[in-house]
Amino acid sequence: MTSPEDGSRDALDLYELAACGLLTTAADGTIQRVNRTMCAWTGFAADELLGKRFQDLLTVGSRLFHYTHWMPLLQMQGSVAEVQLEIVRRDGRALAVLVNAARRAAPAGAAPAGRPPIDVAVFVATDRRKYERELLLARKRAEELLASERQAQQARAHAEARLRLALDSARLRVWSVDVPTGTRHYERDVASLIGLPPSDEVTPEAYAACIHPDDRAVEAAAFAAAIDPERRATYSVEYRLLGHDGVERIVRSTGRSFFDDDGRPLHFTGVLEDVTDRRRSEEAVRQREIEFRTLAENSPDVIVRFDRAHRFVYLSPAAEGLTGRPVADFLGKPIDQGGMGSADVAAWAAAVHEAFAGRRVTLAFTYEGRDGRRRELQAHIVPERNARGEIVTVLGLTRDVTALRQQEREAQQRAILAEQLIGIVSHDLRNPLNAILLGTQLLGDADADLQGVLAGRITAAAHRANRLITDLLDFTQARLGGGLRVARRAIDLHLVAADCLEEVRLAWPARQVEHRRAGDGRGFADADRIAQILTNLVNNALTYGTPDQPVTVTTAVAEGTLEIRVHNAGQPIPQEIQAQIFEPMQRGAARARPGSRSVGLGLYIVREIASAHGGRVNVRSTEREGTTFFVVLPRDGGAGG
Template structure:
């Protein structure tokens, strides 16, 4: 009995020896083959593949020397050759494997014969002849089949390569590739290619299934026929695709497909798709067909990957080109100057902004002369080879975060630039060049200088202005104030900037803030806002004007305030008011007290006139005393009326029923008696009954009549014209003569004024007549006004409501 790894003392025939020592033969052969480069990458199952069966078949053939009969190797060498072709062996490598197998068998069998002693050398020689003939037959079959399969494969691969030549579009060349695969194998009548999209396989191309539907067939990994192949990453075959539940493609099932063979498309250890070939005429594909299909699938995989890489490369190139163009546009259209130099200092980029800022462009000088003309572009007034330029510093690996320099244009003008410069590095860290980014600061610096000068002037104005000045922004935060504004609100200057109106002024802001906001909203100025602020125990008076502060484009930026201290003016007005009030009270007291002695004079003079026997000369003197006393009485009466009008709340009236026509007739009669020879005319139509103080109206009309007589030529008439209205009456007193000067009209009703300023009055008086006229009219709720022109003369118009009502004087005790 022979055990593995040992040989007994009994001689074995060669066939029995091969069967008994098959494991040792295969081990020795694997050890020898593993020394060859092309076999080192194969797994043991793949390396041994059909060799155990092949050794059994060889043993059976050699055994016929003893048993007679016939035995063959069938297709075993051909299968082995096809497997080796599929593994990438060339013909010499396949032949060398067989040579090593023959050597291992003969080596071991020779050792066996030597150990047991050959009992029959002739039999052994016949076994050797049969073995070598059989082995030569196996080698010849393998070489033949390898050669035919390789030639067929190479032709198919060449056709596939030709079909893909000239295009990188998958949808264009994939149908061509599948057509070649279909035409290469006779039994195949459909070829389908599914490509992977995430976890789904989608049918990308097919031939032989036209018109069968399912052109957009999809299958998830691990599900169905193609999904199983992708998940297992190995070929798979079914014998009846039309009925097999694993086949879900309706196009394959409806065509009655029998054999269906699928191969995964592998790249980088990942499945990128599945290729399938189907047949309606056979249930199983031959090994050679499957080998050829796998070879073609491998080539198609490479082409698909190559097309994908080419597409991505093309897309990357397009993207890079678009990026380059965008970068070029960005650089060219940038408002900043962008200058780039390579590592040798040669200028490569000089955009339009750089040319504009520096007064020249690179197009003005040939590239060969850039270095000579501009060196490394110092952009400075110093020599062009200066080492302090930002670009040169960047070329020395220095990052210039901020720099400022000047450039002198050809026309002699100097511009100030500022910017940054930094080195450009390649991915490996080596210096590729440098880039300079600059902007023209000339105008900004000029505006900044103007701003500083303006602020200096503003500060000087604030410091020296005789009024308070303040500026607030749109949020009513103080921007600037001077000492006078700070003093007006009782705070130091430092308490204002950056703080809001309310934060600084507290409750006092409530009356000012609405005014400032109105200025911001309307854009209109507000003037004359008076306010009071306690200061050192004294109430200080201020007046403010508020105006919008606008930008050059008209936008309201904030509000400005001008405040003035009017405390002294208020105090002076108060003193003047008190003085006037004292004077007027004094006049009232004096006038009232003068009436008693004046009445005594009138009574005494009247009594003297009644005495009989008084000489005529004395009578004339007494009459003069009476006339003068009466005139003094009228003057005292006017003074008392003036005092009542200014201090007593107005001239008092006692309304009662009266007829204005009769009152006017009475006044005209009195005026005619005192002005003999003058013509006075009355015109009245309508109802002139009303409720008035008759005595006061007689006084009013008398003053107007006397005024008209005094200021008109002697030969001219004075007209009284009465107009009746529904609820009022109107009296017009007209005289001819020189008009009242226009400059005096606004003050004509003021006390102590005369109609003709600077000229002698036709009659003596205090100048209170028209003042009293106005006050009596106002006391009745009426009004009086005057018109005076060269052509029409002078007319005073009195308007009275039919029912008088006592109206308090608005002026009160003040003037």
């Protein structure tokens, strides 16, 4: 039998060594009793815990929970169960625990005496917490996998819907083959490719029978290569289908085979596309391109094509004749490598940009050809569109308009000259004619002396009118007749000049004209035209030179040239006028002297006569040296004229 003492000792051991921490606290949480298990878990000795409040052992979060939940529930219910808390051990580490607590009831029949103590049982919850965390993680992973599976299913459904939409939009038809059995399957809408209602089913035999006999071997070879484990070629082939509706269609069939781990073909999936319209459009484009190139390569105009990067993608052979460079030098290169000046390059770039924006542009520019001549060109730049109306390239047609522009300028000059001639005839020729008419009217009433004066004036006016008419005829011949005609013969330049100057002195009796000679004077020239040169230049010098200074005429014959120099003192010819003084209808600013006939043709005729002799004329005019005109002609007559 067990003695009462042994039973008490066993009960004490059971309390002290219990599998849970046991403690008794006062109502305010002060620890009154604690077992050794609780001491071992917390690392405190019993005497360290006794007198300390239970809530002081808790972490901050658990202590807050103790005040806000534990104590109110314990007060209301008298007990709490499986409350998760964390106790701070002696070494500072937190210990997860589950706590049960019950307030002791007063003994039956005993009067209430203060607030009863509280018995607390503490269980270590570390493993349970770990298990709960693992359980929560596993649940979370399962939920994530489930959500991922749902998303995958939704994505697959969306992908299949998009695929179907893409197939329908692209008008693609699906077909498949179970390779081990050789069974082919065609979707219903394949029927329209062989001229049947789209809802009809298509059997493999019916479809194969519609493949053009000339194309069946090609299709069969492509499929065999695709399912061959060694080759695994990409299946892509075009062939013709002879439809039941009598229409021949071109289809493009593409697909791929799927193999097992041993390399055996299992399944084949392919799509069919009706490319009839595309191929016919491409053929039409090809034919148009052939026609375009035939036209471009036989056109005298330069035809060029640019891509969106402003590079040459086509250039007609006519460009070689203009540039002297082979067409291959331009292809693939940008506009700025086309041999044009920077300003023309910028104009071309802007025009091509405008054309790509859908606008037509006309461009005028110049180009120095391989012969060194500057050509005037006109280009029309237009957009080129494909079958869908999209601008893909820009076409430029360039024409050499040098001759046309020259003709236009000449026509404009002829119109201007016609107006000028009308003005000369109506104004300059009217003066001598009026003088002749007036003189003849006065002759009848004049005495002998006055008749002599009037006769002289009438004669001078007639000579002036005749010279003016001669100038006009020479001018017309030079401008419209291809140049003046000269009749060269042996002359003595000095004698021709002396005779001419004697006539000039008679017309200008108050002026001094000096003649200087160098060389023997012999040469070949048109004496009458030489006289015209001298008359025009000397009259010009007398008109615009200083009145009290002589006009000096020098005739010289060197080894190979005949030279005439006419010099006068006076105000120089402005530099800006010297460049155009030999053009027709150019007059000086000075008032014409008596005997002059300045209508602006004299110096022009001098230049044309010199040119007809194969010579030249120029002028030098300065404030210090005065003005000198130089005429240089070949002594032997040069080319015949």
